[in-house]
Amino acid sequence: MLKIEKMNYWYQSKSEPLYHAIDLAFEAGKLYGILGSSGSGKTTFLSLIAGLDRPKTGDIYYNNESLKKIGLTNYRNQYVSIVFQSYNLLPYLSALDNIVAALEITNSQHKNRKTYAIDMLAKVGIDENLARKNVQHLSGGQQQRVAIVRAMCCDAKLVVADEPTGNLDETNSREIIRLFTQLAHEQGKCVIVITHEKEIAYACDVILELKEKKFTQVDKAPN
Numbered sequence: 001m002l003k004i005e006k007m008n009y010w011y012q013s014k015s016e017p018l019y020h021a022i023d024l025a026f027e028a029g030k031l032y033g034i035l036g037s038s039g040s041g042k043t044t045f046l047s048l049i050a051g052l053d054r055p056k057t058g059d060i061y062y063n064n065e066s067l068k069k070i071g072l073t074n075y076r077n078q079y080v081s082i083v084f085q086s087y088n089l090l091p092y093l094s095a096l097d098n099i100v101a102a103l104e105i106t107n108s109q110h111k112n113r114k115t116y117a118i119d120m121l122a123k124v125g126i127d128e129n130l131a132r133k134n135v136q137h138l139s140g141g142q143q144q145r146v147a148i149v150r151a152m153c154c155d156a157k158l159v160v161a162d163e164p165t166g167n168l169d170e171t172n173s174r175e176i177i178r179l180f181t182q183l184a185h186e187q188g189k190c191v192i193v194i195t196h197e198k199e200i201a202y203a204c205d206v207i208l209e210l211k212e213k214k215f216t217q218v219d220k221a222p223n
């Protein structure tokens with residue numbers, strides 16, 4: 001689904017590139033965990049594959065089409081969903097209205113967007129009563145579930161998440177990873193999650209570690 005060829009990036013203020021030219025591929029239906037020490041370039045990598053910034057060299061292909069050709073705005077609107085550590089929900093709106101707004105922005109074809117949003121929220125344990133509350137009154141775990149429902153409802157086949165469990169306790173973190181696994185295995189999406197937590201990474205189908213400017217696949221420890 002996503003192919004990265006000879007990609008590199010550097011910040012103007014830094015004297016050297018962040019990576020050795022990256023060649024990497026991500027498939028649909030799989031959950032990927034990305035590990036790496038602080039400052040290794042994980043968030044920058046995610047912003048490049050999410051189309052928030054452009055590689056300085058090399059290219060990224062979505063279903064064999066270059067992002068340069070697709071256009072970054074088009075790519076972000078249609079093909080990719082982003083889940084942040086800080087949830088990034090629209091404040092002052094209810095969970096329900098957050099989902100309906102996302103369905104409107106992405107021009108979802110669902111006939112009754114409100115009913116669809118209520119059904120989807122119920123699937124992650126947010127009942128209608130809770131769904132009608134201002135999101136700021138929900139707990140961190142509940143807000144992150146709303147953010148994941150937003151990714152689930154949109155047609156985007158690629159979901160990228162930056163430390164989605166960073167602010168959550170163990171129980172909520174497990175639940176979030178379960179939802180990501182569902183997105184990959186049941187909805188056939190390609191889900192790429194950056195995490196500091198080894199347990200989260202080990203729950204993924206493929207673990208990649210960014211170390212010394214290179215991505216290396218990490219073998220899963222035997223159970």
Ligand SMILES: Nc1ncnc2c1ncn2[C@@H]1O[C@H](COP(=O)(O)OP(=O)(O)OP(=O)(O)O)[C@@H](O)[C@H]1O
Nearest residue numbers: 011013014018036037038039040041042043044045
């Ligand atoms: N806007 C920027 N301008 C200049 N340098 C930056 C900028 N953003 C990040 N950097 C630097 O680029 C390097 C990679 O940053 P990045 O945030 O991608 O790393 P990370 O692996 O996600 O780190 P963390 O795990 O701490 O979030 C770091 O040295 C960081 O200081």
